[in-house]
Amino acid sequence: MSIDFHKALGVHQDTLRLRAERTKVLASNIANESTPGYQARDIDFGAVLQSVQADDGAAGLAFESGDADLQYRVPYHPSRDGNTVELGMEQAAFSQNASEFQASLTFVNMKLKGLAKAIVGQ
Known part of the structure; x- marks a missing residue:
């Protein structure tokens, strides 16, 4: 019997990938x-995570193939x-x-430690 890590880790593996991508942006x-002229961008974390969860994570993160989920920031004090x-x-x-x-x-670390204990039989 094998372990399905996507089910075992739940939303956290998708959250980590999305947070890493947001860090890059x-x-x-x-x-x-x-x-x-540079336009600041950001990711709507909740919306992208929701779409990834709706797809069961099978499609991966939507913005990996393009900038569809990157949004422009509206500045409070625009520069000249x-x-x-x-x-x-x-x-x-950041x-x-x-x-x-x-x-x-x-x-994720707590989940993996729990799985390790279950495998060992503790």
Whole structure:
């Protein structure tokens, strides 16, 4: 009998993949803070996770094949050069995303430890 890790880990494996992709998008925003005309982007985490869960994760993350789920940010204080990155906002989003990634990683770790104990028979 084999273990179906998608069922065993539940939403957490999809959450980790999505958080990792969001980290890349937010890091790109921060890196392009001084680039004239750069448009800050972000992922609607809830909507993308919901669509992945509805597809049972079989299709993978929708934005891996394109930018369909990336959304432009509307700046509070637009700059004259057309750049919409607001560093403080991006840093806060990056930090929150990193904390939530760590929480999901902790859940996955607990699930895997539980599976290991069940296999050993403890």
